[in-house]
Each structure stands twice: as C-alpha cells, then as structure tokens.
Amino acid sequence: MSLPEQSEVSAEVKATIAVPTKGSTILTGDRPTGPLHLGHFVGSLRNRVAYQHDYKQFIMLADAQALTDNMDDTNKVHRNVVEVALDYLAVGIDPTKSTILIQSQIPELAELTFYYLNLVTVARLERNPTVKTEIALRGFERDIPAGFLTYPASQAADISAFKAAIVPVGEDQIPMIEQTNEIVRRFNRLAQKDILVECKALVPEIGRLPGTDGKAKMSKSLGNTINLGATAAEITAAVKKVYTDPLHLRVEDPGHLEGNVAFIYLDAFDPEKDKLEEMKAHYVRGGLGDSIVKKRLELVLQEMLAPIRARREELAQDKGYIMQMLKEGTSRAREVAARTTDEVKAALGLSYF
C-alpha cells in the first residue's frame, strides 16, 4: 500500500472550507519537539501532500515557538527540526511545491509579534480558551512564561506574515484563528487599508487519532505513539499492545468497536474498505479474535510505513541536502514575510530611510 490517494483526502477536507479557492495561501506546520507519528499523518501530513498541488502552501517548523516550554532542552528542538523535515519529505511533501521554513530564521515573525502585542489586551489573551486549556493542562497557573500567554500574537504574526487565507487546525484551535483575525482587523482599521488578510480555519473531517493505549491523544510523552520512522519490529511491538475491547474476552463473545483502537486505526489506514466492513460486522456479532484483527492492522501499517521509512533512511544519509532544502525554503518564505513586515511598519510610521 502506498500513500492514500490524493483525491480521497482532498475531497474529504475541502468540504469544510467555506470558499476553497485554488491558489489560496495555506500556513501549516509543527512544533519540532519529537519525531512525527501516525497521529500527525492522519491529522495533517496526508492533507498537506494533497494541498500542495492546489494551494500555495507554507509549512513552518516552529522552533522558536517550541522553545516556549522547552527552554531547558533547546538541543531537543534543534535536533527535531531535521527529524521533522525528514518526516515531511518521507511522506511525500515536495519542497518544490510546498515552502518549508524554519520559524526562528525569519526575524520578521518576531517583529510582527512585537507590534501585534499592542493590538491585543492582556485580558483578551487570558480569555483565549486554547491558552486557558493549555495552562490548565500544564499546571502553569499564574507562573506561566509570558511567551506562553502571548502565543496568540505570535501565531497571528506567523499566519499574517504569509497572508495565509487558510489555516488547517484542529477544532480546539479555532479560538486561535479568531484571535488572529481580531488582530488582523484591528491592524487594518488602524492602517486604514487592508494590508493583512483574514484567515479561515480548515478543520479536517477525520479528527484526532487516539494513542495505542486508547487515550484520546497520541503523544510521545505518553509512550503511546507509532512514529512514521518506526522500524518493523517497533510496529510489531506497538500493534501487540494496541487497546481493543476489554470486554471481548473469548473469541466467540460479541466485540465492541467504540474506543477500539485497532478498528479506529484500520478505519484510518486500511485501503480495503469493503473487507474492513465485513471484518467489523464479524467482530461485533462474535467469533473474530483480536489476534486476527491485529494481524490485519500490522500488515496494513507495515505496508504503509515501509516505503516512508525507506525514503526517510535514504534522505537521512544526505544531511547536506536537507539543510540546503531548509535554507532555500526559509529564504523564499523570508522574502514574503519581509514584504508584509515592510508594509506593516510603513503603516505604523516606522519607515525612515
């Protein structure tokens, strides 16, 4: 099995865009804090491979952003910039079609953040539900780093620097998009000119993939991921531990599909949909053992990940190529961001020479 058909993915996703104009600019990206896994593949990477044909796609390695809560392990962020770039190319993101950029190497993004901080109040930042949730999740309370509270201004800078009209995000990130648009509108009003562009959230229909242990989120720190670069043995081991139906004790018992990670993964990755439906029916009425289901899942994942892993290993041999690719993408992206920043600063009366 190869990568999913592009038409399949894009049809699914395009439905959620209000006005999906070909040629629109998309900004997307990742915080490079670890290698990417199946959750990223379903939630974003697959879509990006499809988008790059029809859209002007910028993919940001948000290393500066990742520092917000990784100041004590900056090496991790640096190292993972390259790892994530390898993941991108391995799944089929084409650096001649998509612009892959490193956030920290575009100082204009920090400059825009600086000015946008004047366009949003502390009270408004504190009300941002995404920020609120993350603060609760990380147990920060009042002792959050300021960079964490001001993150929405930084995100507004990233999006607006490229005049992105479309931002693929999970549903929980929609308040961030609203916050960006508030800043954009406020700035345009001040400038008395539509310099910045409002953006739309693009929420993929397939939601978040659960962890192998059945927890809602697949996350490296929970140890419940399957990385895109996983070895065959790692895939085997991970599938063995995949959470199924705890009430399905004997083969002949009827099984449940809800929360059954083996079937959720098969739904996401098995290309043979008809056979999968038969298998589900069999499982529900009883008589189908977990071991058979897992065997199928392992086959599907091994076939899907083998070419990705092979491509990844090959690319990893040539770090010079990866760095050159990142340099070129960042340089192309910087030109765009610099143009926007010049416009913003001119509107603020900050042009002199």
Place this chain on the structure above:
Amino acid sequence: MSLPEQSEVSAEVKATIAVPTKGSTILTGDRPTGPLHLGHFVGSLRNRVAYQHDYKQFIMLADAQALTDNMDDTNKVHRNVVEVALDYLAVGIDPTKSTILIQSQIPELAELTFYYLNLVTVARLERNPTVKTEIALRGFERDIPAGFLTYPASQAADISAFKAAIVPVGEDQIPMIEQTNEIVRRFNRLAQKDILVECKALVPEIGRLPGTDGKAKMSKSLGNTINLGATAAEITAAVKKVYTDPLHLRVEDPGHLEGNVAFIYLDAFDPEKDKLEEMKAHYVRGGLGDSIVKKRLELVLQEMLAPIRARREELAQDKGYIMQMLKEGTSRAREVAARTTDEVKAALGLSYF
C-alpha cells in the same frame, strides 16, 4: 552662558556608579512622543553630553516602544524621531562620539524580546512596580495592551543587545533594571556561559525638574514645560507663569524656597552660584520681589537656550544630514545588536546554516 561644564556634571553623577570604568557601555534614550524640554536637559541630556567622552554611549530613539500607547497616532511618533534627534545634536551630543539609533530599524531588538518572554513569568511582570504604577497612572487596569505588560522584556532586549553595563534612569525605574538583570542571569544560566551582561542603574543626583506650574512632573500634556527649542517669546511667557511662593504677597514679606520653581530652576541652571546664594538669602529674609527673581531666571534661560535654539534651527534646514546621521548610527548599532542576537540564538540551538 553655554552648556554646563562637563567636569561639573560628571563628578556629580559618577559618584552614584558603583564601578565607573571608563569605556563601559551606556544605553540611554527617549520615547519620541514630543520635543524635549528643560526636564530632559537636567535629567539626562546634560549628562549624555558629558558621558560621550568617557563611555561607549548608545542613545536610542525608542519609536517602537512609543507605539505601545500611541497606536492611534503613529504619525506623532514618526515626526518626533526627527525632532528629538535635532534636540540631541542641538544640546551637544556628538554623533561621532555617541551612537544614535532608531529602535524600530533594528529587528534584532524584537527578536530578543520574543525569546526573553520565555524567561519571565506573567506573575513577575505584573509585580513590576514600574509597570504597576504606569498602569494605575494611565487607568488601563486589565485592559492594558499586552505590549505594555511585556515592556520589561523589551527593555531587557534593548539593554542587553548592546551589552550595556550602565543605564542612566530615574530612581523609579530601578525595578526595570532589576528585571533586566533577572532575565540576563536566567539566560546566562541556561546558556551555561556569560553571554549577556548585567547592568547597573545610574541615578543622577539632580532629580526630576518640576513643571513651571509647580507640579512634580514637567510634561507636555500638562502644558508646564519649556522646550529646548522654545522661542525667546515662549521663554518670556513661560517664566512669567512660573510658580513661586504663594505666601510671598508683598516684596517685604519673607519668602520660601521650598517648592519655589523659580529658585529650583535657578539652582539647576544659574552658573553664578555665589550670586544665587545671596539672592536666596535676600528672598528668605524679605525685601526681594518675585519680579526680580524671575528677571534673573529669564536672563539665565534665554542665554542658555539661545545657542541651542540657533543650532537646532540651523540643523533643521538640513533634514538630509539628520537622516544620514540616523542611518549611520542605526547601522553601527545594528551590527552590535546582531552579534549579540547571533550569540543568543546559537545558545538556544537556533543556528542552522
């Protein structure tokens, strides 16, 4: 009367520096929101003219910072960058000895601010007494622009970008210096290397000059200033309104010196100290009318400001020269800030190419 003797000013001020090493770097500057006045002259400009001989002095036109509460009047900030630069040169700041720079034209200052926001908590920023006071003064409460709360991180960026060891500030600004040093120490600890430099506040012995109306602060918005570029007629009119002793009704009454703006200004500007002491004694014992005191004050101010005004008017004829001077100073300063930023980013693992 010309500018005050340099030896006089620096002796006075040097006493408050712990270790005033010749050749140390000073960062100072102004928010360009209006023309400079006598208060600036006493509180900072006079000292800068002295410092530039012994120190490596950077003088920042903080236009980006001024936007924090001037987003609705960005033209004002732009215009006053040139006005304040004229004030600098008119009082004797020598652009070949001091480096005059425009903050917004050095993107590295925004970059450093961005990273420093990860080194300070929201709670710590909110506790900053300078920020607290300003918030109370401006009636912002919770609806302060985020840029206002994060101002200490920006100031830390400005100071540390130039590795300034000395920052001349009013006593009320000392918490800002402490905040900068906290960020500097935290960063150096993370970097495991003393990349950034801690700074010392330099508080001038002559404190703040009161307004012509006797109010503690001379401020354009209170209409109680005498600008450095004031015309002879403006000086005459301002001196006429200078607040003296409201109990000194008849010439023969004993007069009071406390809070008497005429004498406070004479103390600050009259070069003939002995005559001034005689005059004060006469006033206190009675028999010296306010009109005589004001006549002396007017003479002193007219003589002091006439050459400054003349030089200012001459310089204002050649805007090309002013812009070239600003461009060169900013470019020299940017090299220094870029070097520091490279070091900071390298320590954070943000060097790739």
